[in-house]
Amino acid sequence: MVEHLARLTTGVPGLDAILGGGFVEGASYIVQGSPGAGKTILSNQIAFSQAAGGHPVLYVTLLAETHDRLFQSLSTLSYFDNMALGDKIKYVSVFQCLRDEGLDSVVKLIREETQRQSAKLLVFDGLLNARDRAETELDVKTFVAAIQSQAAFVGCTVLFLTSTRLQESNPEHTMVDGVLDLSDELIGERAFRRLQVRKSRGSAALGGFHQFVINDDGVTVFPRLEAFLPAPSIHNPPSSARIQTGVSGFDQLTGGGLPEGSVTILMGPPGSGKTSLGLTFFSLASASQPALYFSFFETPERLLMQAAAFGLKIKPLISSGAAEIIWNPLTENIMDKLAHQLLDAVKLSGVRRLVIDGISGFERAAVTPGRLVEFFASLTNELRALNVTTIMTWEVRNLFGNAGTSPLPDISALLDNLIVIRTEKKDSTTKQLISVLKLRNSAFSPSDFELKFLASGLSIASVDESGTSQIEEG
Amino acid sequence: MALIVVVDDEFLLADYLASLLIDEGHEVVTAAHGRAGLQLIRERKPALLITDFMMPLMTGLELAQAIAADAELADIPIILVTGGQGLIARDHGDLFDEIFDKPYDQSLMIEAVKRLTAIPRNEG
Ligand SMILES: Nc1ncnc2c1ncn2[C@@H]1O[C@H](COP(=O)(O)OP(=O)(O)OP(=O)(O)O)[C@@H](O)[C@H]1O
Numbered sequence: 317m318v319e320h321l322a323r324l325t326t327g328v329p330g331l332d333a334i335l336g337g338g339f340v341e342g343a344s345y346i347v348q349g350s351p352g353a354g355k356t357i358l359s360n361q362i363a364f365s366q367a368a369g370g371h372p373v374l375y376v377t378l379l380a381e382t383h384d385r386l387f388q389s390l391s392t393l394s395y396f397d398n399m400a401l402g403d404k405i406k407y408v409s410v411f412q413c414l415r416d417e418g419l420d421s422v423v424k425l426i427r428e429e430t431q432r433q434s435a436k437l438l439v440f441d442g443l444l445n446a447r448d449r450a451e452t453e454l455d456v457k458t459f460v461a462a463i464q465s466q467a468a469f470v471g472c473t474v475l476f477l478t479s480t481r482l483q484e485s486n487p488e489h490t491m492v493d494g495v496l497d498l499s500d501e502l503i504g505e506r507a508f509r510r511l512q513v514r515k516s517r518g519s520a521a522l523g524g525f526h527q528f529v530i531n532d533d534g535v536t537v538f539p540r541l542e543a544f545l546p547a548p549s550i551h552n553p554p555s556s557a558r559i560q561t562g563v564s565g566f567d568q569l570t571g572g573g574l575p576e577g578s579v580t581i582l583m584g585p586p587g588s589g590k591t592s593l594g595l596t597f598f599s600l601a602s603a604s605q606p607a608l609y610f611s612f613f614e615t616p617e618r619l620l621m622q623a624a625a626f627g628l629k630i631k632p633l634i635s636s637g638a639a640e641i642i643w644n645p646l647t648e649n650i651m652d653k654l655a656h657q658l659l660d661a662v663k664l665s666g667v668r669r670l671v672i673d674g675i676s677g678f679e680r681a682a683v684t685p686g687r688l689v690e691f692f693a694s695l696t697n698e699l700r701a702l703n704v705t706t707i708m709t710w711e712v713r714n715l716f717g718n719a720g721t722s723p724l725p726d727i728s729a730l731l732d733n734l735i736v737i738r739t740e741k742k743d744s745t746t747k748q749l750i751s752v753l754k755l756r757n758s759a760f761s762p763s764d765f766e767l768k769f770l771a772s773g774l775s776i777a778s779v780d781e782s783g784t785s786q787i788e789e790g
Numbered sequence: 791m792a793l794i795v796v797v798d799d800e801f802l803l804a805d806y807l808a809s810l811l812i813d814e815g816h817e818v819v820t821a822a823h824g825r826a827g828l829q830l831i832r833e834r835k836p837a838l839l840i841t842d843f844m845m846p847l848m849t850g851l852e853l854a855q856a857i858a859a860d861a862e863l864a865d866i867p868i869i870l871v872t873g874g875q876g877l878i879a880r881d882h883g884d885l886f887d888e889i890f891d892k893p894y895d896q897s898l899m900i901e902a903v904k905r906l907t908a909i910p911r912n913e914g
């Protein structure tokens with residue numbers, strides 16, 4: 317039987333998942349990162365979360381900065397609780413003790429204080445200073461070993477904070493059970509905060525970089541999606557049911573609509589009707605088929621106006637909770653944050669109809685485009701497993717003629733259905749032509765149809781040789 | 791001129807307060823935690839104690855309780871300086887002659903020190 321180690325939960329959104337359930341109780345960790353990387357904000361967040369759960373915390377500093385300066389900066393954060401200070405969380409400085417009596421006395425003081433407090437968590441801020449004080453490498457090693465073993469003895473988890481980047485060969489690095497690396501980097505013009513678990517003894521951590529943000533709620537980490545969901549979270553046998561699109565004529569053409577739980581890419585140039593088609597599909601939301609419109613371009617207000625132009629009544633659906641619009645402007649986004657926000661909303665309302673308008677919203681948010689295929693694979697696999705029927709719009713630049721090859725051919729292989737709209741200009745009139753290029757497990761007509769925008773809604777009509785079209789009646 | 795014991799684990803604050811009081815003509819001895827502070831008070835019998843709240847080994851509150859329980863020390867006036875634990879401390883208001891929240895106004899501190907060291911000690 318596999319032993320499961322008792323865990324100390326961090327209270328930091330996303331971090332427990334990365335650590336495989338939290339820190340191992342009684343284990344010790346180094347939290348490292350350059351000044352301003354977020355070590356203090358992160359470890360205080362963990363401390364206040366433990367305190368809120370009734371577990372005593374000892375926060376030991378070796379810094380020149382005073383505690384009230386620290387409290388002042390923490391007081392802007394929502395997790396900071398004045399009432400826990402001196403009660404469940406105790407901040408003590410050992411600077412004088414170190415200066416006057418040396419490392420041995422600090423070790424002794426921490427041992428006594430940990431026991432006095434029955435501390436479950438010990439944070440030691442300023443390991444770098446301890447290093448400066450130690451005469452030899454061995455001294456710091458002895459110091460860390462002593463703190464670590466006395467804490468382990470009473471089941472207290474230890475976090476050593478340091479602003480130097482300890483190399484893997486560093487004695488402290490080899491001794492502790494885990495190393496968390498926080499970094500704040502520039503890629504192009506943008507700043508990115510990333511977290512990496514560089515070492516994790518006794519448990520599997522999600523490897524690689526995970527982006528995080530610091531705001532008034534402290535740290536929120538967004539586990540890298542493909543590491544977080546290497547396989548779908550649940551197993552659902554594929555369904556043979558069909559989900560109506562609401563586009564008149566289209567559902568008849570495709571044997572009842574889109575296959576349930578499939579992912580459709582709707583490709584087309586700007587203004588070709590992708591959003592209108594998405595809104596039509598979205599407007600069929602009901603209590604049994606909740607819908608989500610995940611928008612990057614249009615605001616909810618503009619989407620409602622556009623829908624009203626086709627007689628689609630979406631407002632009552634939103635009021636009743638059957639439909640929801642989430643809008644993320646195309647500013648600086650974090651790809652994994654978007655994906656977690658999307659999946660959380662899908663799970664929360666049991667969404668069955670999903671429109672992502674458009675795919676480039678994710679693409680633009682990618683720091684490293686090389687991972688897009690893996691990212692979309694885990695996102696779409698999860699959506700299929702959750703039995704969500706998804707339409708993702710994909711804007712292509714060339715306005716007229718053939719849509720050509722898709723800009724991300726690797727991704728289109730991950731999709732079930734591919735529908736293309738193109739704009740045709742003939743004798744000063746423009747038409748939108750729609751065709752199905754791929755439809756999962758279905759027979760379909762590969763020919764072009766005209767997409768018509770009527771006050772009564774969208775419909776498709778067949779195009780005959782003469783170029784006139786005939787409304788498809790089902 | 792009086793002998794004052796300052797107890798604070800944060801050396802910046804202890805050193806700063808000590809030099810402030812020395813400038814006022816007092817003699818100051820410092821300790822880095824409550825337990826060392828108690829020992830110092832037993833040895834030196836100061837005219838005034840100024841202590842921090844949150845400290846290792848013995849908190850300011852525990853220190854004040856130990857002093858109150860010791861007949862030889864019980865009449866030493868105590869000023870508590872806290873960083874956010876004012877509420878807990880004020881629940882034990884009878885133990886302290888003054889409570890200051892950090893950061894405090896130094897002229898008010900000097901005034902309080904003047905007042906408390908001017909009180910003639912009951913030598914009975
Ligand atoms: N309310 C807030 N919203 C957004 N960012 C914040 C907020 N408060 C602090 N920050 C950011 O958090 C960072 C400070 O983090 P923190 O003090 O934890 O760093 P640190 O790693 O402990 O640094 P040092 O090594 O200097 O102690 C700064 O970059 C600051 O911009």
Ligand SMILES: [Mg+2]
Pocket residue numbers: 355356357
């Ligand atoms: Mg810090």
